[in-house]
Amino acid sequence: MNQFVNQLQQCRCCPRQCGVNRLAGELGFCRIGGQALISHLGLHHGEEPPLSGSRGSGTIFFTGCNLRCVFCQNHQISQALVPIEARAMSTADLARAMLGLQEQGAHNINFVSPTHVLWQMADAIVSARAQGLSIPVVYNSNGYDSVSALRQISGLIDIYLPDLKYQDAAMAWRYSRAEGYSEGISGVLTEMLAQVGHLEVGEDGLARRGLLVRHLVLPGAVDNSQQCLRLLADLDPLITISLMSQYTPQHQAANYPAINRPLTVAEYEQVTDFALSLDLDHVFVQELSSQSVLLPDFDQEEPFAG
Numbered sequence: 001m002n003q004f005v006n007q008l009q010q011c012r013c014c015p016r017q018c019g020v021n022r023l024a025g026e027l028g029f030c031r032i033g034g035q036a037l038i039s040h041l042g043l044h045h046g047e048e049p050p051l052s053g054s055r056g057s058g059t060i061f062f063t064g065c066n067l068r069c070v071f072c073q074n075h076q077i078s079q080a081l082v083p084i085e086a087r088a089m090s091t092a093d094l095a096r097a098m099l100g101l102q103e104q105g106a107h108n109i110n111f112v113s114p115t116h117v118l119w120q121m122a123d124a125i126v127s128a129r130a131q132g133l134s135i136p137v138v139y140n141s142n143g144y145d146s147v148s149a150l151r152q153i154s155g156l157i158d159i160y161l162p163d164l165k166y167q168d169a170a171m172a173w174r175y176s177r178a179e180g181y182s183e184g185i186s187g188v189l190t191e192m193l194a195q196v197g198h199l200e201v202g203e204d205g206l207a208r209r210g211l212l213v214r215h216l217v218l219p220g221a222v223d224n225s226q227q228c229l230r231l232l233a234d235l236d237p238l239i240t241i242s243l244m245s246q247y248t249p250q251h252q253a254a255n256y257p258a259i260n261r262p263l264t265v266a267e268y269e270q271v272t273d274f275a276l277s278l279d280l281d282h283v284f285v286q287e288l289s290s291q292s293v294l295l296p297d298f299d300q301e302e303p304f305a306g
Helices: 005-010 091-103 117-128 149-154 169-176 183-197 222-235 265-277
Strands: 036-043 057-062 088-089 110-111 137-141 159-162 207-216 240-244
Touching: 005 117, 036 091, 036 117, 036 207, 057 091, 057 117, 088 091, 091 110, 091 117, 137 265, 169 183, 183 207, 183 222, 207 222, 222 265, 240 265
Parallel strands: 057 110, 110 137, 137 159, 159 207, 207 240
Antiparallel strands: 036 057, 036 088
């Protein structure tokens, strides 16, 4: 099935609009060719409660990324020039992996960092559903998405789980090389909300459908976090938000003094208090202890075992 993958002949799956022919071996910013590369798949219990449930979220971690976040905790698989061992998967392979996770009891299929392999993912979803996939599909992205591309996969995604990283354009460029991130994210979130609506959670506590927006609070950047929350309140105060406190300096953060330290309790509380002041009532919060327990190590067979 190549309903979507053929678009890789002139790839414009994300805001970078590289236009390269990935099917012919040309590589754009993400450095991933025509087949998706998978670094890890398995049941993950570290997502928000409506996603992890009791049996875990069926996570599929794609290799590569269309951002270059200097603090990325997944840098081993997202940015390494020679990434940790990854498996190339055809549409059929990826569909089988999804069905396998469903058989293991996953509450959902959770595509982590899918933006740059959106077309491969979309064809695999179509194939897997034709073969009996019935659990929700989660699009777990960094938020640097193309509204046009998202519209083309409308109906394939049940739960959108995007990051809202920045409303400060200078920070977006300095820390992620993401030109236009702060200007484009409003349209991305609006499109996602239009497709799936607000987060719907069943009587079993599991997410069925909807939008859940993540925001990682960065040290020394309370103002950026407040701007992000204000954007969400302006879009729709009923949006479900996950305010993440897990930041610690990772990857190249040591080269950026402003973020070369953990987040403090005072900073996180200042942001959560601001969310309450905006009447944002649908908010997940974290303990700062998550700064250590949620960090993956993709050198290990089970990255989240630590």
